[in-house]
Amino acid sequence: MKIALLGYGRMGKEIEKIAISRGHEIVIRKDVDDIIDINLADVAIDFSVPSSAFDNITNCINNNVPVISGTTGWLDKYDEAVNLCIEKNSAFIYASNYSLGVNIFFELNKQLAKMMSNLEDYNISMEEIHHTKKLDAPSGTAITLAKGVIENTTKGGWELGDKTSKENIPIVAKRIPDVPGTHTVWYDSEVDSIEIKHTAHNRKGFALGAVVAAEWIVGKEGVFSMKDVLNIR
Numbered sequence: 001m002k003i004a005l006l007g008y009g010r011m012g013k014e015i016e017k018i019a020i021s022r023g024h025e026i027v028i029r030k031d032v033d034d035i036i037d038i039n040l041a042d043v044a045i046d047f048s049v050p051s052s053a054f055d056n057i058t059n060c061i062n063n064n065v066p067v068i069s070g071t072t073g074w075l076d077k078y079d080e081a082v083n084l085c086i087e088k089n090s091a092f093i094y095a096s097n098y099s100l101g102v103n104i105f106f107e108l109n110k111q112l113a114k115m116m117s118n119l120e121d122y123n124i125s126m127e128e129i130h131h132t133k134k135l136d137a138p139s140g141t142a143i144t145l146a147k148g149v150i151e152n153t154t155k156g157g158w159e160l161g162d163k164t165s166k167e168n169i170p171i172v173a174k175r176i177p178d179v180p181g182t183h184t185v186w187y188d189s190e191v192d193s194i195e196i197k198h199t200a201h202n203r204k205g206f207a208l209g210a211v212v213a214a215e216w217i218v219g220k221e222g223v224f225s226m227k228d229v230l231n232i233r
């Protein structure tokens with residue numbers, strides 16, 4: 001496949017290595033606001049910055065080039081991208097995290113939330129730790145984890161900070177040099193704690209998932225998720 005990399009930073013470079021090792025060709029490497037001809041590519045992979053993701057994605061959709069987006073911090077415009085994709089009969093996936101391990105962790109988190117939903121002695125909290133170059137907080141992955149709990153409990157939302165709250169899920173965001181991404185969900189009571197945790201050791205899992213999603217989406221039409229790609233039930 002001919003792949004356009006929209007964003008050629010830490011993730012773009014990791015994706016390039018995996019894509020080439022799987023027999024693909026990189027035809028576009030876009031950073032900043034370069035003018036590009038997206039039609040040179042069979043599929044585009046966007047790991048850029050929150051302020052440019054929406055423009056990158058809609059350029060692909062408008063040109064009927066399937067697009068995989070991993071950029072976080074732009075989701076206020078997600079519904080607009082979805083509607084455009086449906087209107088143009090194009091193909092699009094956004095995932096806050098493309099690694100297989102985190103996508104299994106998302107399902108585990110939902111199951112645990114269901115089991116804990118009636119146990120009032122336990123307080124939920126979350127923590128995400130990332131490298132100091134990360135632009136957004138909390139991480140997209142932490143937001144997906146919080147949504148997974150909200151869908152399965154009476155929690156109404158999430159908030160940044162460590163304040164225990166009956167209504168919202170507190171999320172602490174820590175920035176420590178070189179950490180690729182660590183997410184923990186706790187349920188604490190007076191007598192014990194339950195903890196589930198995912199630790200990325202490097203960026204290879206994110207990059208492989210994005211390339212697998214790009215291979216999967218070519219020839220399809222619609223708005224999909226990593227659950228579709230990985231066939232997780």
Ligand SMILES: NC(=O)C1=CN([C@@H]2O[C@H](COP(=O)(O)OP(=O)(O)OC[C@H]3O[C@@H](n4cnc5c(N)ncnc54)[C@H](OP(=O)(O)O)[C@@H]3O)[C@@H](O)[C@H]2O)C=CC1
Pocket residue numbers: 006007008009010011012030031032033034047048049050052056069070071072073095096097098099206
């Ligand atoms: N979903 C997932 O699985 C994962 C998601 N991410 C997310 O992916 C994004 C990128 O992460 P990462 O690679 O670490 O970040 P980097 O900062 O290393 O890379 C982002 C790149 O995007 C470039 N860029 C800036 N403006 C544009 C534009 N208009 N079009 C295209 N590229 C542009 C930047 O260029 P310059 O430096 O010149 O500004 C930079 O090279 C983040 O939002 C991060 O949260 C990260 C890992 C996994």
Ligand SMILES: O=C(O)C1=N[C@H](C(=O)O)C[C@H](O)C1
Pocket residue numbers: 072096097130134135138139140141142180181182
């Ligand atoms: O910025 C990162 O590095 C990461 N961002 C994603 C997020 O915001 O969840 C995924 C991963 O944790 C790495």
